Amino acid sequence: MKNKILLVEDEKNIVLGVTICLRSAGLDVAVAEDGADALRKLETDKPDLVLLDLVMPKLNGLDALQAMKANETTRDIPVIVLSARAQEEDIQRAMELGAADYMAKPFRPEELLAVIRQVLAEGV
Template identity: 45%
Template sequence: MEKILLVEDSKNIITVLKLCLKNAGYQVKVVCNGVDAVKAAFDWKPDLILLDIKLPKMNGFLVCETLRGDEIMADTPILMLSAKAEEEDIKKASELGADDYLIKPIEPKGLLKKVKEYL
């Protein structure tokens, strides 16, 4: 079973995305801040990371940069999730090594399509 690390601090979004992913057959681990995201990524070694940008303790950009700087996590797909649709944020995510940038709200079918594409 493929493992997905969901890094999100909104309880409503967590509920919807976790249910969607679990129903599609994925094992899901949820963390709600950037510091825990880095720790969980190294400890749990997910097959894919769904990463919000606006997070407590450490933002998603810094999490992405930290993970991409380590050879263990360098090839793990990272899909950024954000309500921020500014070109500047999308470009920054790409420069830091994110594989894709998904704008919230995202439909579950669209999310699953992207997840399958990167797995």
């Protein structure tokens, strides 16, 4: 069975690139445009992992992460943050809120796949 990934990202070029990368690696991908859209989708469909941008309209990534980890049905879904914000305080805050990992943009597709495989294998 394919692992299902929910990509939460508002930049269409990043959505396209990451989706192609993940699908070519045999992963199933769903997309949410912002944190609010992600929380709605998580009510009906439970992915194996969430890739989460931080800077988005409506509901930012940190608020979405906090809401996911506070919800009994979504708290155990591992989240990898993908963000251009790579300051230590951003990374620390995301990890404190329960992120399994944090990748700074830009990143190489093979690095992203390696981190995804590691997090899925660990069952974080």
